[in-house]
Amino acid sequence: MKPKLSSALAVLSVLLLVAVPLVFPADIANTLSRVLALALLAVSLDLLVGVSGMPSLGHAAPFGVGAYAAALVARDTTSFAPVPLLVAVVAGGLFALLTGVLMVRTKGTYFLMLTLAIAELAHVLAQRWEGLTGGTNGLYGIPSLTLAPGGEPVTLAGVRYWWILLIFLIGFAIVWWTSRSMLGRSLRGLRDNEERMASIGYSTFWLKLAVYGIAGGVAGAAGSLWVAQNRFVSPEDLAFEVSAMALLAVVVGGRGRLWGAVLGAALVTIVRDDIGASLGGRGPLLLGLVFIAAVYLLPHGFAGTNWRQLFTRRPQEDKA
Amino acid sequence: MTALTANFITDNGVTMIDGLATGVLLFVIALGLSLVFGVMDVLNLAHGAIYLLGAYVAVALLGGGTKMTLLAFGGAVLLAAIIGGFSGWGLSAMVRPVAHRGHLDQALLTLGIALVVSDLVAMKFGNDVRSIPAPAGLDGSATIFGQSYPVYRLVVIVVGGLLAVGALYVIERTRVGSLVRASVVDPQMVSALGVDTKRLVTGVFAAGAALAAAGGVIGGPILSAYPGLDNRVLLLGLVVVVIGGLGSVSGALVGALVIGQIETLGVSLLPDHASFLVFGAMGLVLLLRPQGLLGKKEATA
Numbered sequence: 001m002k003p004k005l006s007s008a009l010a011v012l013s014v015l016l017l018v019a020v021p022l023v024f025p026a027d028i029a030n031t032l033s034r035v036l037a038l039a040l041l042a043v044s045l046d047l048l049v050g051v052s053g054m055p056s057l058g059h060a061a062p063f064g065v066g067a068y069a070a071a072l073v074a075r076d077t078t079s080f081a082p083v084p085l086l087v088a089v090v091a092g093g094l095f096a097l098l099t100g101v102l103m104v105r106t107k108g109t110y111f112l113m114l115t116l117a118i119a120e121l122a123h124v125l126a127q128r129w130e131g132l133t134g135g136t137n138g139l140y141g142i143p144s145l146t147l148a149p150g151g152e153p154v155t156l157a158g159v160r161y162w163w164i165l166l167i168f169l170i171g172f173a174i175v176w177w178t179s180r181s182m183l184g185r186s187l188r189g190l191r192d193n194e195e196r197m198a199s200i201g202y203s204t205f206w207l208k209l210a211v212y213g214i215a216g217g218v219a220g221a222a223g224s225l226w227v228a229q230n231r232f233v234s235p236e237d238l239a240f241e242v243s244a245m246a247l248l249a250v251v252v253g254g255r256g257r258l259w260g261a262v263l264g265a266a267l268v269t270i271v272r273d274d275i276g277a278s279l280g281g282r283g284p285l286l287l288g289l290v291f292i293a294a295v296y297l298l299p300h301g302f303a304g305t306n307w308r309q310l311f312t313r314r315p316q317e318d319k320a
Numbered sequence: 321m322t323a324l325t326a327n328f329i330t331d332n333g334v335t336m337i338d339g340l341a342t343g344v345l346l347f348v349i350a351l352g353l354s355l356v357f358g359v360m361d362v363l364n365l366a367h368g369a370i371y372l373l374g375a376y377v378a379v380a381l382l383g384g385g386t387k388m389t390l391l392a393f394g395g396a397v398l399l400a401a402i403i404g405g406f407s408g409w410g411l412s413a414m415v416r417p418v419a420h421r422g423h424l425d426q427a428l429l430t431l432g433i434a435l436v437v438s439d440l441v442a443m444k445f446g447n448d449v450r451s452i453p454a455p456a457g458l459d460g461s462a463t464i465f466g467q468s469y470p471v472y473r474l475v476v477i478v479v480g481g482l483l484a485v486g487a488l489y490v491i492e493r494t495r496v497g498s499l500v501r502a503s504v505v506d507p508q509m510v511s512a513l514g515v516d517t518k519r520l521v522t523g524v525f526a527a528g529a530a531l532a533a534a535g536g537v538i539g540g541p542i543l544s545a546y547p548g549l550d551n552r553v554l555l556l557g558l559v560v561v562v563i564g565g566l567g568s569v570s571g572a573l574v575g576a577l578v579i580g581q582i583e584t585l586g587v588s589l590l591p592d593h594a595s596f597l598v599f600g601a602m603g604l605v606l607l608l609r610p611q612g613l614l615g616k617k618e619a620t621a
Contacts (some may be wrong), residue, residue, distance in 0.1 A: 055424035102606055109363045109423050113558045121556050122600040285439035291432025295418060295425050
């Protein structure tokens with residue numbers, strides 16, 4: 001796509017997203033808020049999977065850590081919107097940095113396994129540490145966020161949606177900027193040939209740890225948005241299913257294309273929550289089928305597939 | 321000091337035997353995971369689902385909760401192994417087209433298959449925990465260290481131990497085993513020597529899956545059968561493989577025995593921290609010896 005056209009499309013999509021609460025009823029804004037939170041998670045995962053070549057099976061962990069941190073702050077300290085958000089970013093980022101020290105030294109199948117195992121540990125922790133997390137019941141009664149310190153809680157779905165949209169856009173911009181920066185270019189080099197990057201003098205450990213931390217921080221932000229919308233957090237929010245959904249969003253959308261991950265997140269959420277529910281709660285079955293189909297049929301995802309080429313008539317072979 | 325040791329053994333001996341049973345069972349499960357990993361470099365996330373299939377074979381044959389005769393139980397193990405073997409064969413056929421596309425695609429594909437299989441199982445059998453009684457004749461208890469202990473678990477230790485010895489023998493002493501070990505180290509070279517690696521990989525996949533499914537029946541009277549068990553089994557299997565080392569059979573055995581003890585002895589000595597012990601052990605091994613206790617291959621390869 002030409003740069004002018006794609007930036008026009010980007011501006012148009014943002015305007016459409018801003019206009020949603022003015023046009024549609026509240027439940028649409030609520031659904032979209034959830035989609036945006038998951039989309040931000042998927043975008044941050046894409047920074048790892050698509051840009052840096054670090055496929056994580058446990059990205060729900062920093063998301064969940066951020067969600068719990070935001071919920072605790074909102075409940076016990078202040079629900080002034082930026083505070084739980086920032087705490088969630090720090091919590092998710094720190095969690096990623098601390099676990100990342102172990103993880104980023106491995107790659108390939110080993111990295112996949114480790115991310116899965118650490119996320120599962122976080123999941124178990126959330127279930128067992130009842131004093132902090134409320135155990136399997138989770139934390140509920142999280143107050144609605146306020147837009148001024150000590151101000152009135154936000155009750156309009158549309159206003160909450162706008163806050164979530166704003167943070168989503170900022171988070172998206174941070175990830176986009178990271179992937180375009182020197183760091184992002186080094187990460188692509190890492191993805192394509194780690195040995196070469198190491199031999200020309202890059203410290204692959206610090207590069208990987210840095211991106212792991214950034215992705216963790218953004219995932220934490222996504223977790224705080226999730227809590228801002230649901231006002232409830234439970235161990236299910238950092239279960240393997242969340243990691244799997246985020247990964248599916250990235251793969252369906254197209255690895256390394258950040259906006260593809262957003263589309264993927266929308267698709268996955270709708271498939272699981274709406275279509276799955278109408279099929280009598282067979283969400284996992286449907287999700288599994290989408291997984292299989294995505295791997296076989298859309299290896300580059302929506303965003304990476306050259307649709308025009310796919311649907312132009314093949315040139316006729318010369319008749320000899 | 322000796323009195324203290326003696327006390328420790330009488331106090332915890334039964335728990336340690338329990339850990340041995342768990343460890344042996346884990347080895348049967350993790351072996352397939354480790355070998356598929358080693359030979360094909362595929363993270364098979366459907367491995368737990370295959371275990372679950374095996375467990376529900378036992379549930380299906382059990383019918384109305386009546387106790388099975390030993391013969392019927394053995395038949396269930398065999399049937400599960402056959403079903404598992406065919407599933408493994410099918411899995412390897414499904415994974416092959418994406419084999420060149422990197423680890424993530426293979427993992428995603430097997431994850432998708434695992435979701436479908438376990439949801440279909442839940443659809444057929446419901447979400448309740450289904451217990452699987454030990455077969456008649458093995459459901460009694462013996463007295464060990466002055467406490468009564470289920471005979472079945474002792475049988476699991478013996479049967480699992482035999483399976484472990486058998487697998488070790490095949491891998492370490494036979495021609496097929498040497499080909500498998502060679503494929504773990506250098507598949508291209510094995511292929512260049514004129515070995516049909518495609519068949520080899522399919523065979524390893526099928527055998528690993530057959531073991532996992534048989535493990536589902538054998539482990540049934542201990543772990544029961546319920547939706548979600550597949551994830552638990554898969555995770556424990558992954559931890560065993562990480563601790564033991566990629567593609568190493570003896571490593572898987574050591575890892576399984578260690579995790580078995582941590583799962584039981586750890587739970588009984590430090591109940592508050594039990595859930596972290598397993599992963600803590602894994603983190604420690606990774607920190608000190610990233611290639612696993614008995615792994616030869618670089619963890620970063």
